[in-house]
Amino acid sequence: MSTTKISITLDDAALAWLRKRAKLLHGGNLSAAIAETTELARKNEALTTLLDADGVPELSPSELAEVVKDWPKRRARRRPAR
Numbered sequence: 001m002s003t004t005k006i007s008i009t010l011d012d013a014a015l016a017w018l019r020k021r022a023k024l025l026h027g028g029n030l031s032a033a034i035a036e037t038t039e040l041a042r043k044n045e046a047l048t049t050l051l052d053a054d055g056v057p058e059l060s061p062s063e064l065a066e067v068v069k070d071w072p073k074r075r076a077r078r079r080p081a082r
Contacts, residue, residue, distance in 0.1 A: 010018065022033035059067065 018030060018033055018037075019028075021037075022028050022030045025036070026032035
C-alpha cells in the first residue's frame with residue numbers, strides 16, 4: 001500500500017479527541033488513527049448507500065429513541081486498585 005504525506009488543519013477539540021484515540025488504540029500514531037477513522041467513514045457511507053438502494057427508510061427520532069431504549073445498559077468500568 002502506498003502512502004502520501006499531507007498537512008491538515010483541525011480545531012483543538014477534534015485534535016484532542018484524535019490524539020486520545022491514537023494513544024488508546026494505536027500507540028499514539030496519529031496517522032493510524034486518521035486511517036482507521038477514514039475506513040470507518042467509508043464503511044458507513046457504503047452501508048448508507050446499500051440501505052438507500054434497498055429502500056430502507058431512516059428512523060425517525062422517536063423510532064431511534066425506542067431502539068436505544070431496548071439496548072442493554074452498559075456497566076460502569078471499575079478502575080483497578082492502586
